[in-house]
Amino acid sequence: MNMIRPLGELIRDWRQRRHLTQLDLAGLADTSTRHISFIETGRSLPSRAMLMRLADRLDVPLRERNVLMTAAGLAPMYSERRLDDPAMAQAQAAIDLVLAGHEPYPALAVDRHWNLVAANRALAPLLQGAAPALLQPPVNVLRLSLHPDGVAPRIVNLGQWRAxxxxxxxxxxxxxxxxxLAALYDELAAYPAPDDEPATGAPAVVVPLRLRTAMGELSFISTTTVFGTPMDITLAEIAIESFFPADAATAQALQTLAATAP
Known part of the structure; x- marks a missing residue:
């Protein structure tokens, strides 16, 4: 049985996760430090408007904002529907449009845990050689990328990409x-690390994915797209990863592959 934690504890946890003092949060939320302290200790219950303001200033995900509302004795604000729900048809169509429009370059949509939601036709050729077990739904794209039986053996710059x-x-x-996500991190971090992996520090601002394929070495850079101001939890947690050719040879190879595909 899941127990709902006190609202004050939840607010304090989010504040500390964002590395803010009570004074910092009070300034961001246009309230007093005393009021923040009273909320965190349970001596005061914030209004719905104040709770939403705190959640906004703390950048709390929609799923967790519902948790805050429940802890405060309020009704949750955000719905959560499956992507195949008829009410999500417009969102599904938008995802499909973005993925198809990115061809002949690969693109995929993932949920909050990096499980594959959808992909365009350009992705499949890049996954050849991966163990069938890793391609069984739900496919976790980070596991598929870094697993020794996945794409990892064909990543030229595996150390850099893994970091x-x-x-x-x-x-x-x-x-x-x-x-x-924390458990997924522990799993992936336990995979064998290549000798060229950076020892410390954050990776470069732009990290290419260099991949050995039947078409030769392909090089990509990637971008992430999320939906703006979504009111549904499922939609808020979907991200579209789009891969662009990092050089002319990669662009030409993918255009040729698309032109010759059945």
Whole structure:
């Protein structure tokens, strides 16, 4: 049975996760330090408007904002529907449009735990050689990327790419407090590390993915797209990862592959 933690504890945890003092949060939320202190100790219960303001200033994910509302004895604000729900048809169509529009370059949509939601046709050729077990739904794209039986053996700059992925995942796990992401980080970090992996520090600002394929070595840079101001938890947690050719040879190879595909 899941127990709802006191609201004050939850607010304090989010404040500390964001490395803010009570004075910092009070200034951001246009209230007094005393009021923040009273909320955190349970001596005062914030209004719905104040609670939403605190959640906004603390950048609390929508899923966790519902938890805050419940802890305060209020009704949750955000719905959570499956992506195949008829009410999400417009969102699904938008995702499909973005993925298809990115061809002949690969793009995929993932949920908050990096499980594959959808992908365009350009992705499949890049996954050839991965163990079938890693391609069984739900496919975790980070596991698929770094697992010794996945794409990892074909990544030319595996050390650099692995450091980039782990840094990004660690930051995400710390920012959200998500236990599943933390466990995924521990799993991926336990995979064998290549000799060329950077020892310390954050990875470069732009880290290419250099991949050995039947078409030769392909090089990509990636961007992440999220939906702006979503009111549904599922939609808020979806990210689209788009890969762009980092050189002319990669662009030409993917255009040729698309032109010759059945």
């Amino acid at each position: 980039h992925i782990l840094h990004r995942l660690r930051h995400q796990a710390d920012a959200t407090g998500d236990a599943i």
